[in-house]
Amino acid sequence: MSVDRGIAAPHCRLCGRPLEQTFADLGETPLANRNLKPGEEACEKRYPLIARVCGTCMLVQVDSSVPPEEIFSDYDYFSSTSTQWVAHARQYAEAMRRRFDLGGASMVVEIASNDGYLLQHFKAAAIPVLGVEPAANVAAKAIAGGIRTEVAFFGVETAERLRKDGFAADLMAANNVLAHVPDVVDFAGGFAVLLKPEGVATFEFPHILRLIEGAQFDTIYHEHFFYLSLLAAERILKAAGLRVFDVEELTSHGGSLRIFVCRENAAHETTSRLEALRALERAAGLDELSGYAGLAPRIERAKASFLDFLARAKAEGKTVAAYGAAAKGNTFLNVCKVRHPDIVAVYDANPSKQNKLTPGSHIPILPPARMLDQRPDFVVILPWNIADEILAVLRPLSDWHGRAVVAIPETRIL
């Protein structure tokens, strides 16, 4: 960790103090979700990708180097394309319905409701739902599927408008969205407006403790502003008049937290597992700067082991491909400065990504069936968090003695 000597230091999005401590400096990279059409390589823009930790409130955040209109245009992610994520949504809906006794008189609101992948399960149980989703093309798919969806960015203003229209929520869900909104206090404030007095909001986000310990630096990208601990999330929510009363640890995204939140003066009692997780984070040093020093050396080790693997494969005349053209993999490839043809192709089952090029590394994205004629010796599984799901797809590799590879926290041939 180093002290930056720039003249105009960026400021913390929560407490407003200058951000002086670097958490991870990943160099200049293009937007990790922006695949290119062939021919667009020359006009690709790059932005510094630096995550810093606030020395006052310990919130880890990425510098705002990218204009917001660049980030939110042309967004082509559909939640329903990951089978694991669809199963996760079904289990969530069932658990919340039972725990909070939701029924036909309840209202469930999801923020960043995507294509309705989660709300469909509440709707199937005859529980009224409302989705709020800023990407019109994604919301259209939910609406076509019968999920009432408001096309809007969420915050205090949207929440007040919905409240005037008669909406008030028993349950609000926000999965993997808290980290994606730059004005996080206004965003959290919207929940305080829209929740009923005893209503509950749940937020899921990757746990920064797992990011540090597992060298998951590839989860850092420009569109992902915050990297949260429980302690930091509690500070954000407190600023909006909300209180965390429970937490669950999840395996999704390499280790996530699901926090349960209510209004400051609601009756929900604090659980012992919340106290335990706070204690775990304090023991790991996450309430002081020292707890954030461990990532930088782990990034260097992960990079070195992957570059060593690629050099050996090249020396032996072997070909290397990859699987999964998601943001994660793109950050990883760009930090390692790997390009086509070091990796001959990235296979991906999503048709909207196929026949494009990965950002920065400019590797062709091809349908998984192309693996059968390219017959690569190694296939690097870039979304390591769903490696099991992808290993099943890579089964044909054994026909030509190909091997699957995972590169985080260090490169391993499976």
Ligand SMILES: [Zn+2]
């Ligand atoms: Zn701060």
